[in-house]
Amino acid sequence: MKVLKFGGTSLASPERIKLVAKTVQKHLKEDKTLVVFSAFGGVTNDLLKMADLASKEDLAYKELLIKNEKRHLEAVKELIPVQAQSSILSKVKTELNRLETLYEGVYLLNELSNKTRHVVSGFGEVLSSLIIAEYFKNLGINSQYVDSRELIVCKNTNEKVQVNYQLTNTHIEKYFAEKDASLFIAPGFVSRNEQGVPSTLGRGGSDFTAALYGAALDVKEVLIYTDVNGMYTANPQIVPHAYSLKDISYQEAMELSHFGAKVLYPPTLQPLLDKQISIRIKNTFKPDEDGTLISRSSEKNFRWVTGITHIDSIKLLNIEGSGMVGIPGFSKRFFEVLFQENINVVLITQASSEHSICIAVKDDEAELAKEALDEAFEVEIQYKKIKPVEIEENVAIVALVGDRMKSHHGLSGKMFSALGNNNINIRAIAQGSSERNISAVIAKKDVKKALNTLHEQFFEVPSKELNLFITGVGNVGSKLLNQLKKQEKFLLENLRLKVRVHGLSNSRKMLFDENGIDLQNWEKALEKGEKADKAEFFKKVDSFNLRNSIFVDNTASAEISAWYKEYLANSVSVVTCNKIACADSFENYQELQNLAREYGASFLYETNVGAGLPIIDTLKNLVASGDRITKIQAVLSGSLNFVFNTYKAEEPFYKTVEMAMKEGYTEPDPKIDLSGVDVARKILILARESGHKMELEDIESEDFLSEDSLATTNNEDFFELLKKDEPKFQEIYKSAEEKGEQLKYVAQLENGKAVVGLQSVDAQHPFYNLSGSDNIVLFFTERYPEQPLIVKGAGAGAEVTASGIFADVIRIGKK
Secondary structure: OEEEEEOHHHHOOHHHHHHHHHHHHHHHOOOOEEEEEOOOOOHHHHHHHHHHHHHOOOOHHHHHHHHHHHHHHHHHHHHOOHHHHHHHHHHHHHHHHHHHHHHHHHHHHOOOOHHHHHHHHOHHHHHHHHHHHHHHHHOOOOEEEOOHHHOOEEOOOOOOOOEOHHHHHHHHHHHHHHOOOOEEEEEOOEEEEOOOOEEEOOOOHHHHHHHHHHHHHOOOEEEEEEOOOOOEOOOOOOOOOOOEOOEEEHHHHHHHHHOOOOOOOHHHHHHHHOOOOEEEEEEOOOOOOOOEEEEOOOOOOOOOOOEEEEEEEEEEEEEEOHHHOOOOOHHHHHHHHHHHOOOOOOEEEEOOOOOEEEEEEEHHHHHHHHHHHHHHOHHHHHOOOOOOOEEEEEEEEEEEEOHHHHHOOOHHHHHHHHHHHOOOOOOEEEEOOOOOEEEEEEEHHHHHHHHHHHHHHHOOOOOEEEEEEEEOOOHHHHHHHHHHHHOHHHHHHHHOEEEEEEEEEOOOEEEEOOOOOOOOOHHHHHHOOEEOOHHHHHHHHHHHOOOOEEEEEOOOOHHHHOOHHHHHHOOOEEEEOOOOOOOOOHHHHHHHHHHHHHOOOOEEOHHHOOOOOOHHHHHHHHHHOOOOEEEEEEEOOHHHHHHHHHOOOOOOHHHHHHHHHHOOOOOOOOHHHHOOHHHHHHHHHHHHHOOOOOOHHHOEEEOOOOHHHHOOOOHHHHHHHHHHOHHHHHHHHHHHHHOOOEEEEEEEEEOOEEEEEEEEEOOOOOOOOOOOOEEEEEEEEOOOOOOOEEEEEEOOOHHHHHHHHHHHHHHHHOO
16 A cells, blocks of 8 residues: 655646646556545635634635635536536535535634634645545546545644544554555545544644554555655755755654754654654655655765754743742743643753743744743742743744764854854754754844855855845946956856855946846846935845845945945945045044954955055055064055156146046046045055054145145046146156156155155166056065065056955955
8 A cells, every 4th residue: 555645736726636646646556545635725724714704703704715615616627527527516515515604603603713723724625635536536546535534533622633543543444444445535634533523633734644544554655745856955945055855864854844844744753653664755746756755764875964944933932030040840830831831842941050941932822921931930020039031022943953963073163153154143052962953043034044054054065155235336346247257157166156246236226136136237237226225225235134245335435435334233244445434534444343353244445455456465464474564665546657657748747637537547536546645545544454543634645736726626627727737747747857767656654654745766766667557565574674575566447456356255255
């Protein structure tokens, strides 16, 4: 005898029922078969909803009843020939009439008892099984309808149903000993109590029904058909990279199903364990797939963690107080109260100081548990020996499950470290002595991030997913996106990094996609995006709540840099070429560094100085290794270096500046470069990284532009004054030329003093042959006192700046 069970999604339409029939017929070729059916998809929910509506005197239940009646009658007409329909239509209508009578009673009494709830919720399985049984008969198969209510006996009608195994097994064995058919069809979920009153086995109980039949008939294997390829390493609807498990042990399956894996109803394993009957979870829509085998042992599979699961419909209850410490029997009283109220405890944790007990219970039992506990400990609460029970809402449990976890050191550390690095706070922890399960209570909003983080940590090929939110998609931003697209395959294959862009924004529009933005067509998609808003952009990043999130700022906006604190405080790393934040007040600079450390985020700004050159990174490594910076000399503006390398006095100075603008070497407002403010910010950042507490106003600036030109408010007026000041520029240039020197805009830090200004350098100076838009930095340190450590290369341009930002992103990925 074979025992099969098909769930509601497998029976959602007549077409799916026909597909199920083909699978059943294949099994019939091998042996006699018993098939347990759930209700048609969604029917049980409707049955319970109708009961609730009727109890509230809401006549809307009648419309829902008509809809379900129509659905079942149409299934009959679709599956069974017209000439054979009368008998089954009569049976279906009889059951529907009984159901309608029950709802009318609930409506008139304005009361819905637990007993009635059980009775009405079982009609879905009875109706589906009657219809499908008739369908098989009309296929010419020798089939027999089995009413599970006559065979399966439970001990009560409460929510927590207990089966009377002795009576149930006796009934099943006797029934099948007397019947002779090729195919037996039975409704799942339904049963009766010892007084003969109809009941159910709890939501998901059709799995349990199949297990009861399988155990009583002593079959080799029970096959449960559902809509997925077995049990997965995690919920595939939440974790896209989850995959099905080939085989797991009874204990692993029990832990996974208890902690939220909905593929298998937890009590299902109980009747099968003693007889070592295996269960196979298979996909109705891919019947040739192996699915997952649940058996005595999975030792042949070398894996430390079998699966990750979660429960999100819980609340935490906490009781604490000095009156608990050292008092024998306190825990006994605590749990006895819960037992008397029939409340199931999902998770328990108690401080070693005995000062507190924390438990997790189902959402709908939390208030009852609190009331009962507060009443039981009323005296202790009155005398302030303990506090009233506190309820914490919006929490969930995530759990690692695996038989081999006890044989591997450091799993707990890896789990908690992975969660902590993504700013997922752990409220409570539980681990049994069997070490088969490590559970942690976290905020419900963090479940998706936690499951994906843990799955990446324990199940995926060692790789890391980086989730980017980019603002500023002009010259630098567009180049960055092109580089990300081009290097996608390389990053995955060589660095094990998966980089996805989830958010884009320019000054007008912003675009988000939780599954990742297509970098091939991002421009068109962005144009159709919503109106840009800095606050809304942050809210969206926060609501996505993705692991390894990185905010990338490619702008020069002070308003955007003001948001860095919010991102860092929410464990979102920040990568920026925007110098404003790091050149702001020292207090702000220091706060950003502290926030990054406190919340485990990265704050990287290599491109603040020297575009793609590793200037800041080199400086940090020198300081971290114990070296001390004595002097820094640098040409830090690629724009100014291009301008003074190009200006030869044959063409007016303003023409050279215009050329630099067209080539993209200057900001849209060239005064930012020519005033030296940009260079002052850069040397300030280097000074701070060297350990100096300095402000921007501490930087001495030797201006070569007139005050009038610096005071202009638009480029047109600025260029007019550059034309007017041409004689001055000619004089500066000729003075350097006569001495055989080159003009360079130099920044210098020495003895805690920083100066920026235009200088002429001779042919022996390292700056003399600096060409184009290149930057150069000379680090004089205690280890490099005479011959400085030199960093030199292209220091301006969208492509190299984008590559510097890209390098910072990779740096975070390799962290």
